[in-house]
Amino acid sequence: MDILSPLYTEKTECHDCFKCVRYCPVKAISFKNGHARIDPDLCIYCGKCVSVCPSRAKRVRDELGRVTALIETGRKVVLSLAPSFASEFPEYTKEQLIGSLLSLGFAAVSETALGAELISSMYSKKLEKSGNRIIISSACPSVVEYIRKYRTDYAEYISDTGSPLLAHCRLLKEIDSEYQIVFAGPCLSKKKEADDNPDLLSAALTFEDIRTMFANRGINPEAAGSEDQKFFPYEAGKGSLYPVDGGMCSSIEKYSPCRSTVFMSFSGMTEVEDAIDNLPEPEGGGNIFLELLACRGGCINGPMSCRKGETVRKRIDVYKYCRLKKDRINLSESSSALQYYRNITVPENRKHPECDIITAMESVGKTSSRDELNCGGCGYNTCRDFANAILDRKAEPVMCVSYMRTLAQKKANAIIEKMPSGVVIADSNLTIIESNRKFAELLGEEILLLWESRPNLSGASLEKMFPFSRLFNQVMESGREIIDRKIEYNSKVISITVFPVQKGFVTGAILQDITAPWVNRDRVIKDARKVIHRNLETVQKIAYLLGENAGENEVILNEIIQSFSGADASEAVF
Amino acid sequence: MIEIVICMGSSCHSRGNRENVRIARDYIENKKFDGEIKLTGCLCMEECSRGPVISINGKKYHDIDPLVFADILKNLEKEK
Numbered sequence: 001m002d003i004l005s006p007l008y009t010e011k012t013e014c015h016d017c018f019k020c021v022r023y024c025p026v027k028a029i030s031f032k033n034g035h036a037r038i039d040p041d042l043c044i045y046c047g048k049c050v051s052v053c054p055s056r057a058k059r060v061r062d063e064l065g066r067v068t069a070l071i072e073t074g075r076k077v078v079l080s081l082a083p084s085f086a087s088e089f090p091e092y093t094k095e096q097l098i099g100s101l102l103s104l105g106f107a108a109v110s111e112t113a114l115g116a117e118l119i120s121s122m123y124s125k126k127l128e129k130s131g132n133r134i135i136i137s138s139a140c141p142s143v144v145e146y147i148r149k150y151r152t153d154y155a156e157y158i159s160d161t162g163s164p165l166l167a168h169c170r171l172l173k174e175i176d177s178e179y180q181i182v183f184a185g186p187c188l189s190k191k192k193e194a195d196d197n198p199d200l201l202s203a204a205l206t207f208e209d210i211r212t213m214f215a216n217r218g219i220n221p222e223a224a225g226s227e228d229q230k231f232f233p234y235e236a237g238k239g240s241l242y243p244v245d246g247g248m249c250s251s252i253e254k255y256s257p258c259r260s261t262v263f264m265s266f267s268g269m270t271e272v273e274d275a276i277d278n279l280p281e282p283e284g285g286g287n288i289f290l291e292l293l294a295c296r297g298g299c300i301n302g303p304m305s306c307r308k309g310e311t312v313r314k315r316i317d318v319y320k321y322c323r324l325k326k327d328r329i330n331l332s333e334s335s336s337a338l339q340y341y342r343n344i345t346v347p348e349n350r351k352h353p354e355c356d357i358i359t360a361m362e363s364v365g366k367t368s369s370r371d372e373l374n375c376g377g378c379g380y381n382t383c384r385d386f387a388n389a390i391l392d393r394k395a396e397p398v399m400c401v402s403y404m405r406t407l408a409q410k411k412a413n414a415i416i417e418k419m420p421s422g423v424v425i426a427d428s429n430l431t432i433i434e435s436n437r438k439f440a441e442l443l444g445e446e447i448l449l450l451w452e453s454r455p456n457l458s459g460a461s462l463e464k465m466f467p468f469s470r471l472f473n474q475v476m477e478s479g480r481e482i483i484d485r486k487i488e489y490n491s492k493v494i495s496i497t498v499f500p501v502q503k504g505f506v507t508g509a510i511l512q513d514i515t516a517p518w519v520n521r522d523r524v525i526k527d528a529r530k531v532i533h534r535n536l537e538t539v540q541k542i543a544y545l546l547g548e549n550a551g552e553n554e555v556i557l558n559e560i561i562q563s564f565s566g567a568d569a570s571e572a573v574f
Numbered sequence: 575m576i577e578i579v580i581c582m583g584s585s586c587h588s589r590g591n592r593e594n595v596r597i598a599r600d601y602i603e604n605k606k607f608d609g610e611i612k613l614t615g616c617l618c619m620e621e622c623s624r625g626p627v628i629s630i631n632g633k634k635y636h637d638i639d640p641l642v643f644a645d646i647l648k649n650l651e652k653e654k
Binding site: 063 | 593641
């Protein structure tokens with residue numbers, strides 16, 4: 001069911017613009033009857049479509065009710081607060097924030113960054129050993145999902161340390177297995193993590209949800225703070241740098257310099273794809289560690305952060321918060337906290353045979369490579385990708401703008417050409433945009449010659465060839481149509497209907513020579529009357545003959561009867 | 575037997591029970607345990623301001639959004 005999925009489209013709000021397809025890095029969006037649907041098997045939950053949808057039709061699963069219900073059960077609910085809170089709530093102190101979150105009913109507030117510390121310390125141990133491995137960070141669930149679904153060749157490079165959030169959940173569960181853990185942060189794919197690991201993570205909220213909860217409960221964090229509020233069970237260290245790109249690398253280096261490792265960070269799906277595309281074979285230059293984050297600039301620009309833009313300021317806020325943090329903290333080694341389930345579910349290989357692709361291309365009028373505009377209007381980069389999507393039943397032919405435009409034009413052209421009346425369309429300068437042959441015929445021999453040399457008469461001045469062009473001006477100004485106005489021109493009576501195509505800019509007219517048809521109509525009526533008259537004459541004649549015949553027969557028959565029976569002849573007749 | 579009664583009064587219906595019916599049906603179709611589930615609708619339970627209202631085995635749940643309802647149904651499964 002769509003509404004139970006972390007991300008879904010509100011069908012009634014979706015007005016076929018294909019912007020979500022265009023921005024979706026993995027084209028996980030299919031269209032049916034003009035409405036988008038996110039395929040959960042293909043989606044990597046990066047949240048790009050939520051940010052770009054102009055109709056706000058992309059909805060993120062609301063988990064406020066779930067969390068409220070969880071708190072109401074009376075169980076100890078611990079909030080795992082993402083380190084990007086520093087850039088999201090710069091207006092509050094840490095203490096104010098903890099205090100107001102506790103008054104929402106959470107039993108404790110803990111930093112997700114603690115999980116990050118665990119991960120950093122694990123990585124540092126791995127990377128300080130010299131080697132020639134490529135290691136891809138497992139911190140961003142969207143990137144992990146992307147590699148597991150689409151770049152399966154590289155799945156083995158993903159570190160098996162798991163995500164900081166799940167490490168944090170395990171750490172908390174080790175303190176008390178009864179804890180129910182709720183995450184709050186700027187990340188959408190945490191909702192997917194909650195779905196995949198319900199025993200560890202009960203729900204995932206967004207920062208916006210937190211603000212809504214404050215508003216609903218009338219909590220003003222500025223008034224809620226007291227100095228003794230602290231993160232549970234203790235403060236994180238430089239793991240709080242994780243939400244900024246490169247932060248993870250710095251945090252690992254705080255645990256150990258890892259001299260034989262080259263650290264690199266890439267953020268934003270385009271960069272991530274590019275990094276993986278051109279990944280070299282490890283060739284003896286030491287380990288390569290890749291910190292890959294789906295959101296540009298890191299989690300501080302996550303789709304669920306309320307503070308948009310201001311990248312530099314947000315970064316400063318995070319750095320400011322981290323300045324006072326310890327470089328590393330001593331964590332009890334816990335192997336159970338760092339298991340990573342590599343249950344890779346790969347969507348089936350969706351390559352279609354060339355002949356099918358050609359057929360799909362033909363269905364949108366692309367019969368040669370010249371027709372392949374690759375304009376991206378449908379949301380796909382190339383016409384070929386679009387054809388593939390049609391075959392996957394993810395896209396519909398009507399999504400091709402150029403095809404629909406050509407089709408519309410062809411239809412209009414055919415109708416205009418085959419119309420038995422004259423048609424002319426002109427712009428606000430009374431320059432002809434289009435006209436048909438019939439129109440030229442009505443205007444006389446000279447214009448017809450012109451039409452033949454320049455079909456449609458496009459670009460010609462209507463004013464010069466047609467004395468009634470003021471009607472066009474009237475309609476252009478008023479936007480109201482003139483219906484069935486009779487004008488005399490070239491000794492013909494013409495009925496003209498002028499109508500606005502686009503008020504103030506384009507006006508059209510239909511012209512009909514009513515002189516000729518009237519002559520015809522009169523003759524038809526005369527002929528019909530003649531036929532009726534003749535018919536009547538014939539019927540009358542037949543009736544007369546029939547009657548005469550019947551009378552004569554009666555006389556003869558009566559005479560025969562009389563000659564045979566004499567007296568009762570008259571009775572025998574009836 | 576589990577008995578689910580979903581209020582189909584106009585208020586509850588528009589507040590979310592329309593989706594909740596779909597969720598209940600979906601759940602019954604895909605349930606992973608043996609045992610009967612009886613799904614019925616009822617007219618207004620006269621608790622509109624706390625709607626949508628659903629009663630499960632006689633226990634009334636108020637203000638129950640689709641996700642919470644799905645969670646409750648999932649827990650029923652665990653109890654079985």
